[in-house]
Amino acid sequence: MESSTNIPSNVILYEIIARTSQATVGRCRSVCKRWKEDIYGSSFTQLFLQRTKTVSGFFIQTMKSNNSSSTFISMNKSSTLSLRFLPRHIKIEASTKQGLLLCNDVNPSKSTTPRYIICKPTTQQWQTIPNPKMRYFTRKTAMVVLGSSPLRFKIVRFSEPKHPSITNKSGTFNVLRCEVFDSKTWSLKCLPDNVMFPHGETLGFRPMVSTYGVLHTHTTEKRIFAFDSEKERWEIFALPYPLREDDYGDMQLVECEGRLGLICMVREKCMELWVVEDYYGQRTWTRRNQISLNERLIREEN
Structure with a gap:
């Protein structure tokens, strides 16, 4: 007697994989293009969250009278999180999609030196980490998870040194210090080489976007700064044509299906949506989607 062992792909995805762990789901994205598209789809995501009772959402942080407060917005309408288990004077400095937060505990009544805390709101675990050199103005702070079993993460802080510009034979440059905290050694170090930008250019203030362990952000000259947190190296690369044209504005870096993406407005x-594709080591930008705002407004009015 012959028995069929061919299980339909949708059964494997929605009845088996949707009941597994996030790590398993992450590996399954690499099986084939169709699985990757389906797993990143909203139908699979909602089913996975429901069956595994995974917490999904984000914190909104507001400032009032120099005091910050955070509110959790749940994506599956069933999760409630707060930061009440932490000390009172807490400000979120960075976060990861795996649910880790880097917080700054500033209690003026005790000390003017902040205390940095790593926490996971879903388990209410938290621990302090070594303080960076706070006498330097912080330009940007980011955090990235490099491994889940065992958990390993890095925190990267860019700050302005005492002399933020230097001049040598090659010209004048703006410089930033780079400090890295590694959970593997539970230590903080300052990289020996400063990050250098052409005169007049530096990092923007928008949050960094992490893809495959690389942190990305805009520079003030509409270029992209990328920091490889594993190799602790950085590079700056230009946006592709036509994104460098004046018609393109209000740019925001995002993560799209595990890749670096960019959302922008065109002539209002x-x-x-543009996404970086990697072909044999060559970085290529592809326009994935275009939405006409005028057409959408007309449809909504009708």
């Missing part, structure tokens, strides 16, 4: 008429 439409919104576009």
